[in-house]
Amino acid sequence: MILTDKRTTLAAAAALGVLAATPAALAHHGWGSYDSTALTTLDGTVQSVSFGNPHTSIQLEAQGKTWFIVLAPPSRMTTRGLPDGTLRQGQTVSLDGYVHKNEPAELRAERIRVDGKSVELR
Amino acid sequence: MEHAGAGPAWALALEHSALGETLRQALWLYPAANVLHVLAVVAMVGSIFAFDLRIMGVARSLPVAALARLLLPIAAGGFAVAAVTGFLLFTADATAVWNNPVFVYKLGLIGLGLVNIVVFHVIPWRGVETWNAEVPSPAPAMAGAFVSAGVWAGTATLGRLIAYF
Numbered sequence: 001m002i003l004t005d006k007r008t009t010l011a012a013a014a015a016l017g018v019l020a021a022t023p024a025a026l027a028h029h030g031w032g033s034y035d036s037t038a039l040t041t042l043d044g045t046v047q048s049v050s051f052g053n054p055h056t057s058i059q060l061e062a063q064g065k066t067w068f069i070v071l072a073p074p075s076r077m078t079t080r081g082l083p084d085g086t087l088r089q090g091q092t093v094s095l096d097g098y099v100h101k102n103e104p105a106e107l108r109a110e111r112i113r114v115d116g117k118s119v120e121l122r
Numbered sequence: 123m124e125h126a127g128a129g130p131a132w133a134l135a136l137e138h139s140a141l142g143e144t145l146r147q148a149l150w151l152y153p154a155a156n157v158l159h160v161l162a163v164v165a166m167v168g169s170i171f172a173f174d175l176r177i178m179g180v181a182r183s184l185p186v187a188a189l190a191r192l193l194l195p196i197a198a199g200g201f202a203v204a205a206v207t208g209f210l211l212f213t214a215d216a217t218a219v220w221n222n223p224v225f226v227y228k229l230g231l232i233g234l235g236l237v238n239i240v241v242f243h244v245i246p247w248r249g250v251e252t253w254n255a256e257v258p259s260p261a262p263a264m265a266g267a268f269v270s271a272g273v274w275a276g277t278a279t280l281g282r283l284i285a286y287f
Contacts, residue, residue, distance in 0.1 A: 033286075051147075052146030052147055052214075053145060053146045053147075053148075053151075053152035053153075053214050053215075054152065054214065054215055073152075073153070074147075074149050075149045075150060075153055078149055084147075
């Protein structure tokens with residue numbers, strides 16, 4: 001009985017410690033960490049496309065550097081008119097989005113303009 | 123979340139497996155796993171909370187052992203489905219998720235929760251007839267219920283926070 005009490009108390013203390021430590025874990029790359037106070041527009045050339053879950057991403061050459069651009073999940077890309085294969089290496093695209101607070105070359109795109117059409121990603 | 127690459131070999135292998143490839147490429151498999159994962163967590167955590175509340179003293183006239191026959195299979199089934207679908211979600215993006223400290227804490231909490239279940243069934247549960255209905259639960263059972271409620275609420279919380287770190 002007493003042993004159990006000790007063990008459960010220990011487990012509870014460990015759980016609390018884990019929860020307390022969570023905020024201290026620095027954001028690696030997260031959805032909440034883009035600066036939505038400033039909409040940035042990028043025009044550039046697609047270097048590579050990763051059309052996949054949990055969300056599609058591209059590498060974009062723009063403003064003299066290579067950006068990591070987060071787009072939408074493949075299902076949404078498809079229903080909004082950008083199925084797999086429509087974004088290709090070498091394409092010129094323009095997009096609006098929010099730059100990551102800690103990653104100056106990462107951007108979460110709100111919309112992308114490609115082949116003369118504008119696609120909302122949110 | 124993104125920027126995969128640096129990570130343990132097993133995570134890279136998992137991510138580049140045919141299964142990982144399929145989860146990333148198929149339009150609706152990943153969302154379907156995500157939906158099932160949430161439904162399973164809802165069933166599991168809901169039934170666990172109900173059981174924990176009874177042990178804490180809510181609705182004391184309801185026999186604990188009878189409630190367990192209803193609620194614990196729902197919890198176990200929910201856990202099984204959550205584990206399988208969770209593995210699928212993890213496989214699609216293994217390196218990035220493994221590098222996310224929130225996910226590792228979540229796994230730790232799941233471990234604590236499972237240990238708590240074992241301790242609960244080994245110690246207070248053996249004498250359940252003596253506190254089955256109309257009497258306060260013994261301290262070890264009460265402690266187990268509080269740890270359980272906290273750990274599983276924490277697990278669901280951290281799971282939901284993976285996307286934000």
